[in-house]
Amino acid sequence: MSNSDPKPGPKPGPWPPAPESSPMPPSTWAKRTGFRPKFSGETTASHSGQLSSPASARAAQLETHPDLEAGQPPLRPPPVSAGEPDKKDKNDKPPPQPQPQPPGAAAPVKRRRDSDGVTGRSNGPDGGGEPVRRPNRIEETVEVLPQSVDDDLVARNLHMKYGLRDTPGLVPIGFYGLQHYLSMLGSLILVPLVIVPAMGGGYRKRCLDCTFVCGITTLLHTSFGSRLPLIQGPSFVFLAPALAIINSPEFQGLNGNNNFKHIMRELQGAIIVGSAFQAVLGYSGLMSLILRLINPVVVAPTIAAVGLSFYSYGFPLVGKCLEIGVVQILLVVIFALYLRKISILSHRIFLIYAVPFSLAITWAAAFLLTEAGAYTYKGCDPNVPVSNVVSSHCRKYMTRMKYCRVDTSHALRSAPWFRFPYPLQWGVPIFSWKMSLVMCVVSIIASVDSVGSYHAASLLVASMPPTPGVVSRAIGLEGFTSLLAGLWGTGTGSTTLTENVHTIAVTKMGSRRVVELGACVLVILSLVGKVGGFIASIPQVMVASLLCFMWAMFTALGLSNLRYSEAGSSRNIIIVGLSLFFSLSVPAYFQQYGVSPNSNLSVPSYYQPYIAASHGPFKSQYKGVNYAMNTLLSMNMVIAFIMAVILDNTVPGSKQERGVYVWSDGETVTREPALAKDYELPFRVGRFFRWVKWVGI
Numbered sequence: 001m002s003n004s005d006p007k008p009g010p011k012p013g014p015w016p017p018a019p020e021s022s023p024m025p026p027s028t029w030a031k032r033t034g035f036r037p038k039f040s041g042e043t044t045a046s047h048s049g050q051l052s053s054p055a056s057a058r059a060a061q062l063e064t065h066p067d068l069e070a071g072q073p074p075l076r077p078p079p080v081s082a083g084e085p086d087k088k089d090k091n092d093k094p095p096p097q098p099q100p101q102p103p104g105a106a107a108p109v110k111r112r113r114d115s116d117g118v119t120g121r122s123n124g125p126d127g128g129g130e131p132v133r134r135p136n137r138i139e140e141t142v143e144v145l146p147q148s149v150d151d152d153l154v155a156r157n158l159h160m161k162y163g164l165r166d167t168p169g170l171v172p173i174g175f176y177g178l179q180h181y182l183s184m185l186g187s188l189i190l191v192p193l194v195i196v197p198a199m200g201g202g203y204r205k206r207c208l209d210c211t212f213v214c215g216i217t218t219l220l221h222t223s224f225g226s227r228l229p230l231i232q233g234p235s236f237v238f239l240a241p242a243l244a245i246i247n248s249p250e251f252q253g254l255n256g257n258n259n260f261k262h263i264m265r266e267l268q269g270a271i272i273v274g275s276a277f278q279a280v281l282g283y284s285g286l287m288s289l290i291l292r293l294i295n296p297v298v299v300a301p302t303i304a305a306v307g308l309s310f311y312s313y314g315f316p317l318v319g320k321c322l323e324i325g326v327v328q329i330l331l332v333v334i335f336a337l338y339l340r341k342i343s344i345l346s347h348r349i350f351l352i353y354a355v356p357f358s359l360a361i362t363w364a365a366a367f368l369l370t371e372a373g374a375y376t377y378k379g380c381d382p383n384v385p386v387s388n389v390v391s392s393h394c395r396k397y398m399t400r401m402k403y404c405r406v407d408t409s410h411a412l413r414s415a416p417w418f419r420f421p422y423p424l425q426w427g428v429p430i431f432s433w434k435m436s437l438v439m440c441v442v443s444i445i446a447s448v449d450s451v452g453s454y455h456a457a458s459l460l461v462a463s464m465p466p467t468p469g470v471v472s473r474a475i476g477l478e479g480f481t482s483l484l485a486g487l488w489g490t491g492t493g494s495t496t497l498t499e500n501v502h503t504i505a506v507t508k509m510g511s512r513r514v515v516e517l518g519a520c521v522l523v524i525l526s527l528v529g530k531v532g533g534f535i536a537s538i539p540q541v542m543v544a545s546l547l548c549f550m551w552a553m554f555t556a557l558g559l560s561n562l563r564y565s566e567a568g569s570s571r572n573i574i575i576v577g578l579s580l581f582f583s584l585s586v587p588a589y590f591q592q593y594g595v596s597p598n599s600n601l602s603v604p605s606y607y608q609p610y611i612a613a614s615h616g617p618f619k620s621q622y623k624g625v626n627y628a629m630n631t632l633l634s635m636n637m638v639i640a641f642i643m644a645v646i647l648d649n650t651v652p653g654s655k656q657e658r659g660v661y662v663w664s665d666g667e668t669v670t671r672e673p674a675l676a677k678d679y680e681l682p683f684r685v686g687r688f689f690r691w692v693k694w695v696g697i
Contacts, residue, residue: 162511164229164461164678176509177518179352183507184231186355186550187497188214189535191234193543194313195491198246198607201260209421210234210490211535212526217481217494218519222512226466226474227679228457229515230500232481236306236554237446237637238271238492240610241438244631245270247607248435249614261426264489269429271486271493274439275479278447282476287447288468296564296659297572298644299452301579302445303498303558305640307551308584313606314551317544320403324366328545331358336549351506355546362542366406375404403541415533421526423487434624438631443482443493445637447475450496452561455661457501461510463674467664470679498557565659572657575647583640590634593617609634 161176162168168176181188192210210233217232246263281287318325335354342350350357369375375382380394382401389395451471458465466474482493504510525531565572591608594615603611616630632638648658669675 160461160510161508162514164227164463164510164512166511167513168511173511173514173517176507176511176514177521179347179507180503180509180514181231181518181522182356183352183503184233184497184499185359186546187236187499188231188233189538190543190547190550191236191239191492192490193536193538193540194239194547195242195246196260197540198243199260199263209488209526211522211532212421213481213485213488213490213494215519215522215526217484218522219516220481221474221477221496222516222519223682224473224685225477226454226470227512227681228454228466229461229504229510229512230453230457230496231515231519232478232494233497234485234490234492235446235449235495235497236310236551237449237495238439238442240306240309240635240637241270241442241631242267242492243607243610244438244613244635245435247603247610248627249611262430264426264491265428265430266432266435267491268426268486268489269431270435270439272429272483273431273436274443275482275486275493277440277479278443278482279476279479281444281447282472282474282479285469285472287472287475290447291451291468291471291661291663293645293649294448294451295648295661296452296561297575297648298641299448300559300561301576301583301644302637302641303449303452303561304555304580305558305583305636306445306449307553307555307558308580309587309609309636310547310551312609314544314548316606318541318548320399321539321541323369324362324404324539325541325545327365328358328362328542329548331361332546332549348506355549359538359542359546362545363406363538366404366539366542370405375401377401403539406537406539412530412533412537415536416529418527419529419532421488423484424489426489429486434627437628439493441632441638442635443479445641446482446493446495447478448641449498450475450478451661452558453496453498453500455564456561457504460501460504462678464664464668464672464678465662466679467666467669467675471663498554502553502557562659564661566657569653569657571651571653575644575651578647579640579643582643583636586639587612587634587636590616590618590630 162172167173188210214231214233218230221230221232222228245267248266251259251263251266281290315325318329332354335350335357339350340348342348375397377394377397379391380389380397380401382398382405389398454471454474455465478495482495485492485494559576562572562576567573587609590612593612594617595608612634613627613631616626616634618626618629618633620626664672664675
């Protein structure tokens with residue numbers, strides 16, 4: 001009987017057995033994929049909920065969560081649990097003690113570097129006592145997802161070329177400023193190229209002073225807003241409500257120039273009211289309270305729904321001229337993905353300039369085809385409206401001539417060399433409460449988008465996240481700048497462009513001076529009429545092709561906010577999944593309600609999602625309420641926001657699981673002078689507003 005007994009071994013423990021102790025915590029699947037919970041900033045908070053200093057916060061994290069980072073050993077041996085006393089007694093050698101730091105040494109620097117990829121034992125050829133850094137997945141994400149809150153070493157740790165308060169020379173500022181704005185060219189110019197044709201405006205009206213307003217609002221934001229290097233411009237968040245207002249039932253009987261001017265005035269009035277509401281939201285301090293409800297699990301599906309909502313506009317318009325549109329999409333994909341690692345003079349030019357390069361090549365190809373007569377048909381004039389064409393032969397090819405040719409636009413030829421943008425150029429705004437209500441709701445979603453951008457950008461370029469007062473101040477200023485956009489008649493509000501964070505991470509440029517100089521150049525270029533005419537002459541098929549890429553990127557950038565939370569949590573997966581699904585399904589119900597397959601709608605198919613106000617299911621005795629409810633509930637981002645904010649704030653979950661944003665507080669400002677230097681108002685303006693605690697630091 002004894003011969004059949006197994007050989008003596010360690011005493012059996014609980015099932016499943018615990019892994020053997022090792023100098024490095026074993027990596028789970030989530031950790032190997034790059035999951036780093038501390039990106040949300042929650043691990044820099046003390047148990048009292050207040051932010052502590054960088055050194056103590058880092059030490060507290062290593063004490064309480066020693067195994068949260070993939071492949072990273074704790075700074076000191078983790079505390080022994082109650083179930084492992086004998087394991088500690090069996091060790092022959094005591095654990096190595098950390099070397100004492102000399103007085104005044106930057107302890108957070110050493111801890112930061114030791115915690116970012118140092119192996120538990122030396123495997124290098126030197127065999128010395130120096131720890132060996134090994135490349136891993138986390139090393140690649142450090143450039144995009146920073147964690148350090150040490151003022152002196154953020155830029156160096158992230159390989160940033162310039163930090164937030166750095167002032168490079170004039171030549172680097174000019175070069176990097178041009179690079180920064182060219183990389184975001186699509187976001188700056190494409191929105192008006194969508195809105196104006198929907199209003200019936202000609203090519204001369206397609207440049208709605210967006211570049212001028214973008215430059216002015218960016219200068220205001222970097223000086224008196226969040227003070228982060230974030231470009232302000234026409235956001236895709238405002239595009240869907242603008243299209244819904246443009247396609248309102250009361251505007252269907254208008255045509256020509258009267259249609260454009262009347263709709264623009266209605267749109268201006270709605271934007272001005274919504275912007276004023278956003279300004280009150282920020283400067284009153286209410287935004288500081290709303291911040292408690294806004295977390296990555298709310299931001300991610302809300303912003304992703306903005307990009308997904310335009311699927312009916314993108315490729316259906318590209319299909320009007322496939323040989324041009326598909327080539328445009330393929331080129332921008334090749335530059336942004338397959339050639340993204342090619343560097344010239346230490347610059348990834350194909351990744352940074354994917355949109356300008358693809359646009360230039362496609363435009364040149366379309367020009368050659370046009371000059372070669374590929375889209376010339378005998379007896380047909382592309383400048384004649386389709387409704388006036390009598391010949392059936394010409395009507396057959398009118399679509400190809402209109403969308404494939406590059407000479408149908410006379411904007412560049414007819415544009416003046418100099419023009420000065422001025423407010424109210426389309427007339428006095430018309431204020432309608434039902435359209436204003438729609439824009440007020442959209443301004444809240446635009447604020448949610450900006451909050452996510454503030455947090456992500458601050459981790460890249462600043463010493464610490466801003467305070468709730470700074471966030472409120474920035475949201476209030478965004479409301480004011482959107483009001484300026486409404487006065488100048490850009491067609492949309494002005495807000496922080498979501499693509500900012502991606503651009504900063506790619507260009508490694510975090511200096512606000514670079515963005516400010518680029519904004520000044522943008523204002524100057526807006527005074528040259530030929531520049532606006534050049535932008536306005538971009539064929540609509542190329543615009544739709546670029547938007548397919550931009551909206552897809554916008555969706556991905558929204559979902560990337562989940563990296564600040566536990567993306568593998570079943571709680572978060574279900575919340576995001578429900579929010580995204582119902583953001584597509586519920587608006588589809590409102591958009592399709594009362595529309596039969598044989599309905600002869602007065603708008604093109606790619607505008608049909610924006611006419612729900614005329615046939616939606618919400619019907620009451622108040623037509624204004626019907627309009628507002630049918631319009632709002634037919635917007636994907638509104639449904640996603642409602643679902644996400646309710647579920648995330650009612651379903652139980654830990655702060656770390658939710659990835660709760662942690663902002664700096666008053667005590668941190670007193671303790672960390674670098675925080676005040678990053679976010680304080682210039683010219684000592686802030687000292688006159690020290691009593692306004694809810695909009696400052």
